[in-house]
Amino acid sequence: MTSPNPTLDAVTDHYQGEEPVHEGRSPNAADHLWMHFTRMSGYADKPVPTIERGEGAYIWDSNGKKYLDALSGLFVVQAGHGREELAEAMAVQARKLAFFPIWSYAHPTAVELADRLAAEAPGDLNKVFFSSGGGESVETAWKVAKQYFKLIGKPGKYKVISRAIAYHGTTQGALSITGVPPFKAPFEPLVPGSHRVPNTNFYRAPQLVSHDEKEFGRWAADRIEEAILAEGPDSVAAVFVEPVQNAGGCFPPPPGYFERVREICDTYDVLLVSDEVICAYGRLGTMFGAQKYGYQPDIITSAKGLTSGYSPLGAAIISDRIFEPFGKGNTVFPHGYTFGGHPVSCAVALANLDLFEREDLLGNVQRNENAFRTTLEKLLDLPIVGDVRGDGYFYGIELVKDKNTKETFDAAESERILRGYVSGALYESGLYCRADDRGDPVVQVAPMLTSGQEVFDEIEQKLRHVLSEAWKLV
Numbered sequence: 001m002t003s004p005n006p007t008l009d010a011v012t013d014h015y016q017g018e019e020p021v022h023e024g025r026s027p028n029a030a031d032h033l034w035m036h037f038t039r040m041s042g043y044a045d046k047p048v049p050t051i052e053r054g055e056g057a058y059i060w061d062s063n064g065k066k067y068l069d070a071l072s073g074l075f076v077v078q079a080g081h082g083r084e085e086l087a088e089a090m091a092v093q094a095r096k097l098a099f100f101p102i103w104s105y106a107h108p109t110a111v112e113l114a115d116r117l118a119a120e121a122p123g124d125l126n127k128v129f130f131s132s133g134g135g136e137s138v139e140t141a142w143k144v145a146k147q148y149f150k151l152i153g154k155p156g157k158y159k160v161i162s163r164a165i166a167y168h169g170t171t172q173g174a175l176s177i178t179g180v181p182p183f184k185a186p187f188e189p190l191v192p193g194s195h196r197v198p199n200t201n202f203y204r205a206p207q208l209v210s211h212d213e214k215e216f217g218r219w220a221a222d223r224i225e226e227a228i229l230a231e232g233p234d235s236v237a238a239v240f241v242e243p244v245q246n247a248g249g250c251f252p253p254p255p256g257y258f259e260r261v262r263e264i265c266d267t268y269d270v271l272l273v274s275d276e277v278i279c280a281y282g283r284l285g286t287m288f289g290a291q292k293y294g295y296q297p298d299i300i301t302s303a304k305g306l307t308s309g310y311s312p313l314g315a316a317i318i319s320d321r322i323f324e325p326f327g328k329g330n331t332v333f334p335h336g337y338t339f340g341g342h343p344v345s346c347a348v349a350l351a352n353l354d355l356f357e358r359e360d361l362l363g364n365v366q367r368n369e370n371a372f373r374t375t376l377e378k379l380l381d382l383p384i385v386g387d388v389r390g391d392g393y394f395y396g397i398e399l400v401k402d403k404n405t406k407e408t409f410d411a412a413e414s415e416r417i418l419r420g421y422v423s424g425a426l427y428e429s430g431l432y433c434r435a436d437d438r439g440d441p442v443v444q445v446a447p448m449l450t451s452g453q454e455v456f457d458e459i460e461q462k463l464r465h466v467l468s469e470a471w472k473l474v
Protein backbone atom coordinates (compact mmCIF):
# COMPACT_ATOMS: atom_id res chain seq x y z
CA MET A 1 0.00 0.00 0.00
CA THR A 2 1.36 3.41 -0.84
CA SER A 3 0.16 6.95 -0.55
CA PRO A 4 1.25 10.10 -2.34
CA ASN A 5 3.01 11.39 0.73
CA PRO A 6 3.82 8.46 2.96
CA THR A 7 6.16 8.27 5.95
CA LEU A 8 6.98 10.86 8.57
CA ASP A 9 3.89 12.97 8.08
CA ALA A 10 2.03 9.98 9.45
CA VAL A 11 3.76 10.78 12.72
CA THR A 12 3.15 14.47 12.64
CA ASP A 13 -0.09 14.95 10.72
CA HIS A 14 -2.41 14.63 13.64
CA TYR A 15 -1.03 16.85 16.32
CA GLN A 16 -3.81 18.80 17.99
CA GLY A 17 -1.84 20.49 20.78
CA GLU A 18 -2.16 24.05 21.98
CA GLU A 19 -0.43 26.90 20.16
CA PRO A 20 3.07 27.21 21.60
CA VAL A 21 3.52 30.19 23.87
CA HIS A 22 6.66 32.24 23.22
CA GLU A 23 7.91 35.53 24.51
CA GLY A 24 7.71 38.33 21.95
CA ARG A 25 7.41 37.30 18.31
CA SER A 26 5.98 33.80 17.99
CA PRO A 27 6.40 32.56 14.42
CA ASN A 28 4.28 29.69 13.19
CA ALA A 29 6.58 26.80 12.20
CA ALA A 30 4.76 26.19 8.93
CA ASP A 31 5.11 29.82 7.77
CA HIS A 32 8.70 29.47 6.68
CA LEU A 33 10.00 26.08 7.71
CA TRP A 34 9.55 23.47 4.97
CA MET A 35 9.49 20.21 6.90
CA HIS A 36 10.96 17.11 5.28
CA PHE A 37 8.66 14.39 3.92
CA THR A 38 5.69 16.37 5.20
CA ARG A 39 2.24 17.10 3.82
CA MET A 40 2.55 20.83 4.43
CA SER A 41 -1.14 21.56 3.83
CA GLY A 42 -1.85 19.55 6.99
CA TYR A 43 -0.48 22.49 8.98
CA ALA A 44 -2.51 25.23 7.34
CA ASP A 45 -4.83 25.40 10.34
CA LYS A 46 -3.01 23.62 13.15
CA PRO A 47 0.38 24.00 14.80
CA VAL A 48 3.39 21.89 14.00
CA PRO A 49 4.48 19.70 16.93
CA THR A 50 7.61 21.40 18.16
CA ILE A 51 10.13 19.58 20.32
CA GLU A 52 12.20 21.86 22.50
CA ARG A 53 14.20 19.73 24.88
CA GLY A 54 15.45 16.20 25.49
CA GLU A 55 16.89 14.34 28.43
CA GLY A 56 17.71 10.64 28.52
CA ALA A 57 14.91 8.74 26.78
CA TYR A 58 12.42 11.65 26.99
CA ILE A 59 11.62 14.76 24.97
CA TRP A 60 9.43 17.78 25.79
CA ASP A 61 7.38 19.85 23.38
CA SER A 62 6.91 23.61 23.39
CA ASN A 63 3.89 23.23 25.67
CA GLY A 64 5.96 21.39 28.24
CA LYS A 65 4.37 18.01 27.48
CA LYS A 66 6.66 14.99 27.95
CA TYR A 67 7.03 12.10 25.47
CA LEU A 68 9.00 8.88 25.48
CA ASP A 69 11.27 9.05 22.44
CA ALA A 70 10.80 5.47 21.28
CA LEU A 71 12.46 6.11 17.92
CA SER A 72 15.73 7.65 19.16
CA GLY A 73 14.84 10.74 17.11
CA LEU A 74 15.13 8.95 13.79
CA PHE A 75 17.19 5.84 14.73
CA VAL A 76 19.94 8.25 15.77
CA VAL A 77 20.21 9.16 19.46
CA GLN A 78 21.86 5.94 20.68
CA ALA A 79 23.29 7.39 23.91
CA GLY A 80 20.21 9.42 24.86
CA HIS A 81 19.36 13.10 24.86
CA GLY A 82 21.12 15.79 26.85
CA ARG A 83 24.48 14.08 27.44
CA GLU A 84 26.75 16.72 28.96
CA GLU A 85 29.97 14.94 27.98
CA LEU A 86 28.97 14.92 24.30
CA ALA A 87 28.05 18.61 24.34
CA GLU A 88 31.33 19.37 26.10
CA ALA A 89 33.41 17.42 23.55
CA MET A 90 31.85 19.53 20.81
CA ALA A 91 32.48 22.79 22.65
CA VAL A 92 36.12 21.89 23.27
CA GLN A 93 36.67 21.06 19.59
CA ALA A 94 34.79 24.14 18.35
CA ARG A 95 37.05 26.34 20.45
CA LYS A 96 40.17 24.60 19.18
CA LEU A 97 39.35 24.14 15.48
CA ALA A 98 35.72 24.56 14.45
CA PHE A 99 36.27 23.78 10.81
CA PHE A 100 38.82 22.53 8.39
CA PRO A 101 38.22 20.41 5.28
CA ILE A 102 39.72 16.99 4.65
CA TRP A 103 40.40 17.86 1.02
CA SER A 104 44.14 17.05 0.80
CA TYR A 105 44.50 17.98 4.49
CA ALA A 106 43.81 16.15 7.70
CA HIS A 107 42.85 17.22 11.19
CA PRO A 108 43.39 15.15 14.32
CA THR A 109 39.81 14.13 15.14
CA ALA A 110 39.18 12.85 11.59
CA VAL A 111 42.43 10.86 11.71
CA GLU A 112 41.63 9.39 15.11
CA LEU A 113 38.04 8.55 14.21
CA ALA A 114 39.02 6.91 10.91
CA ASP A 115 41.57 4.84 12.81
CA ARG A 116 38.97 3.80 15.36
CA LEU A 117 36.33 2.89 12.79
CA ALA A 118 38.86 0.84 10.82
CA ALA A 119 39.70 -1.05 14.02
CA GLU A 120 36.02 -1.68 14.83
CA ALA A 121 34.85 -2.59 11.31
CA PRO A 122 34.92 -6.25 10.27
CA GLY A 123 37.77 -7.78 8.25
CA ASP A 124 39.78 -5.55 5.94
CA LEU A 125 37.37 -2.59 5.97
CA ASN A 126 40.15 -0.12 6.67
CA LYS A 127 39.58 3.03 4.62
CA VAL A 128 37.08 5.57 5.89
CA PHE A 129 35.50 8.16 3.57
CA PHE A 130 33.55 10.70 5.64
CA SER A 131 30.39 12.46 4.48
CA SER A 132 27.69 14.50 6.22
CA GLY A 133 25.00 11.81 6.38
CA GLY A 134 23.55 8.51 5.21
CA GLY A 135 22.47 9.37 1.67
CA GLU A 136 25.88 10.86 0.95
CA SER A 137 27.54 7.68 2.22
CA VAL A 138 25.37 5.61 -0.12
CA GLU A 139 26.16 7.99 -2.98
CA THR A 140 29.87 7.65 -2.16
CA ALA A 141 29.69 3.84 -2.14
CA TRP A 142 28.09 3.68 -5.58
CA LYS A 143 30.71 6.06 -7.00
CA VAL A 144 33.54 4.06 -5.39
CA ALA A 145 32.12 0.89 -6.97
CA LYS A 146 31.81 2.47 -10.43
CA GLN A 147 35.31 3.94 -10.43
CA TYR A 148 36.83 0.79 -8.91
CA PHE A 149 35.64 -1.30 -11.86
CA LYS A 150 36.91 1.29 -14.35
CA LEU A 151 40.30 1.22 -12.61
CA ILE A 152 40.60 -2.56 -12.75
CA GLY A 153 39.62 -2.75 -16.41
CA LYS A 154 35.95 -3.65 -16.14
CA PRO A 155 34.40 -0.31 -17.17
CA GLY A 156 31.03 -1.84 -18.09
CA LYS A 157 30.20 -2.65 -14.47
CA TYR A 158 28.10 0.23 -13.13
CA LYS A 159 24.66 -1.13 -12.20
CA VAL A 160 23.25 -1.69 -8.73
CA ILE A 161 20.87 -4.30 -7.36
CA SER A 162 18.81 -3.35 -4.29
CA ARG A 163 15.63 -4.57 -2.63
CA ALA A 164 11.96 -3.71 -2.93
CA ILE A 165 10.70 -0.99 -0.55
CA ALA A 166 14.25 -0.40 0.78
CA TYR A 167 15.14 3.22 1.55
CA HIS A 168 18.69 4.35 0.83
CA GLY A 169 18.40 8.15 0.76
CA THR A 170 17.19 11.04 -1.37
CA THR A 171 20.12 12.31 -3.43
CA GLN A 172 19.58 11.25 -7.02
CA GLY A 173 21.97 8.29 -6.95
CA ALA A 174 20.80 7.06 -3.54
CA LEU A 175 17.20 7.65 -4.60
CA SER A 176 17.76 5.58 -7.70
CA ILE A 177 18.90 2.73 -5.42
CA THR A 178 15.88 3.30 -3.14
CA GLY A 179 12.98 0.92 -3.76
CA VAL A 180 10.02 3.10 -2.74
CA PRO A 181 8.24 4.07 -6.01
CA PRO A 182 6.26 7.11 -4.73
CA PHE A 183 9.46 8.73 -3.46
CA LYS A 184 11.03 8.34 -6.90
CA ALA A 185 8.19 9.14 -9.29
CA PRO A 186 8.32 12.97 -8.99
CA PHE A 187 12.02 12.97 -9.89
CA GLU A 188 12.23 10.49 -12.74
CA PRO A 189 14.33 9.98 -14.74
CA LEU A 190 16.85 9.16 -12.03
CA VAL A 191 20.37 7.80 -12.34
CA PRO A 192 20.11 4.81 -14.68
CA GLY A 193 21.17 1.28 -13.80
CA SER A 194 19.44 0.32 -10.57
CA HIS A 195 17.29 -2.81 -10.29
CA ARG A 196 15.05 -4.25 -7.56
CA VAL A 197 14.84 -7.75 -6.11
CA PRO A 198 12.53 -9.07 -3.35
CA ASN A 199 13.32 -8.16 0.25
CA THR A 200 13.34 -10.55 3.24
CA ASN A 201 9.75 -10.06 4.45
CA PHE A 202 9.09 -13.58 5.72
CA TYR A 203 5.61 -12.63 6.97
CA ARG A 204 4.61 -12.15 3.34
CA ALA A 205 6.86 -14.77 1.76
CA PRO A 206 5.65 -16.37 -1.48
CA GLN A 207 3.68 -19.51 -0.73
CA LEU A 208 6.23 -21.92 -2.15
CA VAL A 209 8.78 -20.92 0.50
CA SER A 210 6.52 -19.62 3.27
CA HIS A 211 6.87 -22.75 5.42
CA ASP A 212 10.59 -22.49 6.15
CA GLU A 213 12.71 -19.41 6.86
CA LYS A 214 15.90 -20.95 5.57
CA GLU A 215 14.34 -21.92 2.26
CA PHE A 216 12.83 -18.47 2.01
CA GLY A 217 16.27 -16.96 2.62
CA ARG A 218 17.79 -19.08 -0.12
CA TRP A 219 14.96 -18.13 -2.47
CA ALA A 220 15.32 -14.39 -1.71
CA ALA A 221 19.12 -14.46 -2.13
CA ASP A 222 18.82 -16.39 -5.39
CA ARG A 223 16.70 -13.58 -6.81
CA ILE A 224 19.87 -11.45 -6.62
CA GLU A 225 21.72 -13.95 -8.76
CA GLU A 226 18.79 -14.01 -11.16
CA ALA A 227 18.90 -10.20 -11.47
CA ILE A 228 22.67 -10.18 -12.01
CA LEU A 229 22.31 -12.76 -14.78
CA ALA A 230 19.37 -10.90 -16.34
CA GLU A 231 21.28 -7.59 -16.37
CA GLY A 232 24.54 -9.26 -17.39
CA PRO A 233 27.30 -9.84 -14.80
CA ASP A 234 29.62 -7.61 -16.84
CA SER A 235 27.31 -4.67 -16.15
CA VAL A 236 26.62 -5.07 -12.40
CA ALA A 237 28.87 -3.27 -9.91
CA ALA A 238 27.21 -3.69 -6.52
CA VAL A 239 24.42 -5.08 -4.39
CA PHE A 240 23.09 -2.69 -1.70
CA VAL A 241 21.36 -4.33 1.27
CA GLU A 242 20.65 -3.39 4.87
CA PRO A 243 21.36 -5.97 7.59
CA VAL A 244 17.76 -5.46 8.78
CA GLN A 245 15.70 -3.60 6.19
CA ASN A 246 13.96 -0.62 7.72
CA ALA A 247 11.33 0.45 5.21
CA GLY A 248 8.43 -1.98 5.13
CA GLY A 249 8.95 -2.58 8.85
CA CYS A 250 12.16 -4.25 10.03
CA PHE A 251 12.89 -7.34 7.92
CA PRO A 252 15.73 -9.34 9.50
CA PRO A 253 17.73 -11.65 7.24
CA PRO A 254 16.59 -15.28 7.25
CA PRO A 255 19.26 -17.83 8.28
CA GLY A 256 21.81 -18.38 5.52
CA TYR A 257 20.70 -15.33 3.51
CA PHE A 258 23.89 -13.30 3.78
CA GLU A 259 26.10 -16.34 3.31
CA ARG A 260 24.42 -16.92 -0.03
CA VAL A 261 24.48 -13.21 -0.99
CA ARG A 262 28.23 -13.11 -0.32
CA GLU A 263 28.72 -16.24 -2.42
CA ILE A 264 26.74 -14.72 -5.31
CA CYS A 265 28.71 -11.45 -5.13
CA ASP A 266 32.00 -13.38 -5.19
CA THR A 267 30.88 -15.51 -8.14
CA TYR A 268 30.05 -12.51 -10.33
CA ASP A 269 32.64 -10.02 -9.00
CA VAL A 270 29.95 -7.73 -7.60
CA LEU A 271 30.57 -5.59 -4.48
CA LEU A 272 28.48 -6.26 -1.40
CA VAL A 273 27.53 -2.93 0.17
CA SER A 274 26.02 -3.22 3.64
CA ASP A 275 23.90 -0.10 4.13
CA GLU A 276 24.09 0.30 7.89
CA VAL A 277 22.88 3.87 8.19
CA ILE A 278 20.45 2.54 10.81
CA CYS A 279 21.97 -0.82 11.81
CA ALA A 280 25.52 0.29 12.68
CA TYR A 281 26.66 1.66 16.05
CA GLY A 282 24.81 -0.64 18.36
CA ARG A 283 21.26 -0.65 17.01
CA LEU A 284 21.43 -4.46 16.76
CA GLY A 285 23.75 -4.93 19.76
CA THR A 286 26.95 -5.05 17.68
CA MET A 287 29.08 -2.17 16.45
CA PHE A 288 28.18 -3.05 12.85
CA GLY A 289 25.15 -4.95 11.57
CA ALA A 290 27.30 -7.26 9.44
CA GLN A 291 28.94 -8.51 12.65
CA LYS A 292 25.56 -9.55 14.01
CA TYR A 293 24.95 -11.86 11.06
CA GLY A 294 28.56 -12.85 10.38
CA TYR A 295 29.06 -11.63 6.82
CA GLN A 296 31.87 -9.61 5.28
CA PRO A 297 30.85 -6.61 3.17
CA ASP A 298 33.13 -4.80 0.72
CA ILE A 299 31.78 -1.44 1.86
CA ILE A 300 29.73 -0.39 4.88
CA THR A 301 27.71 2.83 4.64
CA SER A 302 26.88 4.47 7.97
CA ALA A 303 25.77 7.72 9.64
CA LYS A 304 23.03 8.43 12.26
CA GLY A 305 24.21 6.72 15.49
CA LEU A 306 27.91 7.47 14.90
CA THR A 307 27.53 10.77 16.78
CA SER A 308 24.28 9.83 18.56
CA GLY A 309 22.95 12.73 16.46
CA TYR A 310 24.80 15.46 18.34
CA SER A 311 26.27 16.61 15.03
CA PRO A 312 25.85 15.34 11.44
CA LEU A 313 28.35 12.80 10.15
CA GLY A 314 28.38 9.88 7.71
CA ALA A 315 31.07 7.34 6.89
CA ALA A 316 31.57 4.87 4.05
CA ILE A 317 34.07 2.25 5.20
CA ILE A 318 35.85 0.55 2.31
CA SER A 319 37.91 -2.62 2.11
CA ASP A 320 41.64 -2.66 1.39
CA ARG A 321 40.93 -4.69 -1.74
CA ILE A 322 38.58 -2.05 -3.19
CA PHE A 323 40.83 0.84 -2.13
CA GLU A 324 43.93 -0.71 -3.65
CA PRO A 325 43.69 0.75 -7.20
CA PHE A 326 42.80 4.19 -5.76
CA GLY A 327 46.10 4.28 -3.88
CA LYS A 328 48.27 3.97 -6.99
CA GLY A 329 50.00 6.44 -9.36
CA ASN A 330 48.08 9.65 -9.99
CA THR A 331 44.63 8.19 -9.35
CA VAL A 332 42.12 10.43 -7.54
CA PHE A 333 38.60 9.68 -6.34
CA PRO A 334 37.08 13.00 -7.49
CA HIS A 335 34.43 13.17 -4.81
CA GLY A 336 33.93 14.89 -1.45
CA TYR A 337 31.79 17.10 0.78
CA THR A 338 32.74 20.37 2.45
CA PHE A 339 31.34 19.16 5.75
CA GLY A 340 32.47 15.52 5.41
CA GLY A 341 34.58 14.62 8.45
CA HIS A 342 33.74 17.93 10.17
CA PRO A 343 36.10 18.36 13.16
CA VAL A 344 33.28 18.94 15.66
CA SER A 345 31.33 15.93 14.36
CA CYS A 346 34.42 13.72 14.52
CA ALA A 347 35.15 14.92 18.07
CA VAL A 348 31.65 14.09 19.24
CA ALA A 349 31.74 10.72 17.43
CA LEU A 350 34.91 9.85 19.38
CA ALA A 351 33.29 10.94 22.65
CA ASN A 352 30.18 8.94 21.71
CA LEU A 353 32.24 5.80 21.08
CA ASP A 354 34.02 6.36 24.41
CA LEU A 355 30.62 6.53 26.06
CA PHE A 356 29.58 3.28 24.29
CA GLU A 357 32.57 1.60 25.96
CA ARG A 358 32.25 3.24 29.36
CA GLU A 359 28.57 2.35 29.68
CA ASP A 360 28.81 -0.93 27.75
CA LEU A 361 25.92 0.06 25.49
CA LEU A 362 26.44 -2.90 23.15
CA GLY A 363 26.33 -5.20 26.17
CA ASN A 364 23.17 -3.48 27.37
CA VAL A 365 21.42 -4.21 24.07
CA GLN A 366 22.70 -7.80 24.04
CA ARG A 367 21.54 -8.41 27.60
CA ASN A 368 18.09 -6.87 27.02
CA GLU A 369 17.18 -7.61 23.42
CA ASN A 370 15.28 -10.79 24.27
CA ALA A 371 13.31 -8.95 26.94
CA PHE A 372 12.49 -6.22 24.42
CA ARG A 373 11.24 -8.79 21.92
CA THR A 374 9.22 -10.65 24.55
CA THR A 375 7.64 -7.43 25.76
CA LEU A 376 6.63 -6.34 22.26
CA GLU A 377 5.37 -9.83 21.42
CA LYS A 378 2.72 -9.45 24.13
CA LEU A 379 0.98 -7.20 21.60
CA LEU A 380 0.34 -10.23 19.38
CA ASP A 381 -2.77 -10.91 21.47
CA LEU A 382 -4.39 -7.83 19.88
CA PRO A 383 -6.50 -8.56 16.79
CA ILE A 384 -4.93 -5.69 14.83
CA VAL A 385 -1.32 -6.86 15.35
CA GLY A 386 -0.30 -9.29 12.61
CA ASP A 387 3.44 -9.51 13.14
CA VAL A 388 6.16 -8.30 15.50
CA ARG A 389 9.59 -8.47 13.86
CA GLY A 390 13.06 -7.04 14.11
CA ASP A 391 16.26 -7.55 16.03
CA GLY A 392 18.29 -5.81 18.73
CA TYR A 393 16.56 -2.52 19.57
CA PHE A 394 14.91 -2.18 16.15
CA TYR A 395 11.34 -3.45 15.69
CA GLY A 396 8.32 -3.14 13.44
CA ILE A 397 4.77 -4.07 14.42
CA GLU A 398 2.62 -4.81 11.39
CA LEU A 399 -1.05 -3.88 11.60
CA VAL A 400 -3.58 -6.02 9.74
CA LYS A 401 -7.31 -6.11 9.15
CA ASP A 402 -7.50 -9.87 9.49
CA LYS A 403 -4.89 -11.83 11.39
CA ASN A 404 -5.83 -15.19 9.88
CA THR A 405 -5.65 -14.14 6.25
CA LYS A 406 -3.03 -11.40 6.87
CA GLU A 407 -5.29 -9.07 4.89
CA THR A 408 -3.94 -5.54 5.04
CA PHE A 409 -5.79 -2.21 5.05
CA ASP A 410 -6.72 -0.59 1.75
CA ALA A 411 -5.61 2.97 1.03
CA ALA A 412 -8.80 4.56 2.41
CA GLU A 413 -8.70 2.48 5.62
CA SER A 414 -5.05 3.26 6.07
CA GLU A 415 -5.73 6.97 5.70
CA ARG A 416 -8.61 6.77 8.19
CA ILE A 417 -7.09 4.42 10.76
CA LEU A 418 -3.35 4.92 10.49
CA ARG A 419 -3.09 8.56 9.62
CA GLY A 420 -6.49 9.57 10.94
CA TYR A 421 -6.09 7.88 14.30
CA VAL A 422 -3.05 5.76 15.21
CA SER A 423 -0.19 8.17 14.61
CA GLY A 424 -1.96 11.10 16.28
CA ALA A 425 -3.18 9.00 19.20
CA LEU A 426 0.29 7.57 19.84
CA TYR A 427 1.68 11.05 20.00
CA GLU A 428 -1.16 12.25 22.20
CA SER A 429 -0.49 9.31 24.51
CA GLY A 430 3.06 10.59 25.03
CA LEU A 431 4.81 8.10 22.76
CA TYR A 432 6.94 9.39 19.91
CA CYS A 433 7.43 6.55 17.42
CA ARG A 434 6.61 6.04 13.78
CA ALA A 435 3.59 4.83 11.84
CA ASP A 436 4.95 3.99 8.42
CA ASP A 437 3.12 2.86 5.31
CA ARG A 438 5.89 2.73 2.72
CA GLY A 439 5.07 -0.99 2.58
CA ASP A 440 2.28 -2.60 4.58
CA PRO A 441 1.33 -0.47 7.59
CA VAL A 442 3.69 -0.80 10.55
CA VAL A 443 4.50 1.00 13.76
CA GLN A 444 8.25 1.21 14.31
CA VAL A 445 10.10 1.45 17.58
CA ALA A 446 13.84 1.86 18.17
CA PRO A 447 14.60 2.94 21.73
CA MET A 448 17.89 4.34 22.93
CA LEU A 449 20.65 1.83 23.60
CA THR A 450 20.58 2.84 27.27
CA SER A 451 17.00 1.51 27.61
CA GLY A 452 15.84 -1.33 29.83
CA GLN A 453 12.62 -3.00 30.95
CA GLU A 454 10.96 0.18 32.21
CA VAL A 455 11.14 1.77 28.77
CA PHE A 456 10.00 -1.47 27.07
CA ASP A 457 6.96 -1.64 29.35
CA GLU A 458 6.02 1.97 28.69
CA ILE A 459 6.24 1.39 24.93
CA GLU A 460 4.13 -1.77 25.16
CA GLN A 461 1.47 -0.23 27.38
CA LYS A 462 1.03 2.89 25.27
CA LEU A 463 0.94 0.86 22.04
CA ARG A 464 -1.55 -1.56 23.59
CA HIS A 465 -3.91 1.23 24.53
CA VAL A 466 -3.81 3.01 21.17
CA LEU A 467 -3.92 -0.14 19.01
CA SER A 468 -6.88 -1.50 21.02
CA GLU A 469 -8.76 1.74 20.36
CA ALA A 470 -7.75 1.63 16.68
CA TRP A 471 -9.30 -1.83 16.32
CA LYS A 472 -12.68 -0.35 17.22
CA LEU A 473 -12.44 1.77 14.07
CA VAL A 474 -11.81 -1.19 11.76
Ligand SMILES: Cc1ncc(COP(=O)(O)O)c(C=O)c1O
Nearest residue numbers: 133134135167168169275277278
Ligand atom coordinates in the same frame (compact mmCIF):
# COMPACT_ATOMS: atom_id res chain seq x y z
C1 LIG B 1 19.33 2.48 5.26
C2 LIG B 1 19.39 3.95 5.01
N1 LIG B 1 20.22 4.42 4.08
C3 LIG B 1 20.33 5.74 3.84
C4 LIG B 1 19.57 6.66 4.53
C5 LIG B 1 19.69 8.11 4.25
O1 LIG B 1 20.31 8.78 5.30
P1 LIG B 1 20.25 10.38 5.45
O2 LIG B 1 18.83 10.73 5.76
O3 LIG B 1 21.20 10.67 6.58
O4 LIG B 1 20.72 10.93 4.14
C6 LIG B 1 18.69 6.20 5.52
C7 LIG B 1 17.88 7.17 6.29
O5 LIG B 1 17.04 6.82 7.08
C8 LIG B 1 18.59 4.82 5.76
O6 LIG B 1 17.76 4.34 6.69
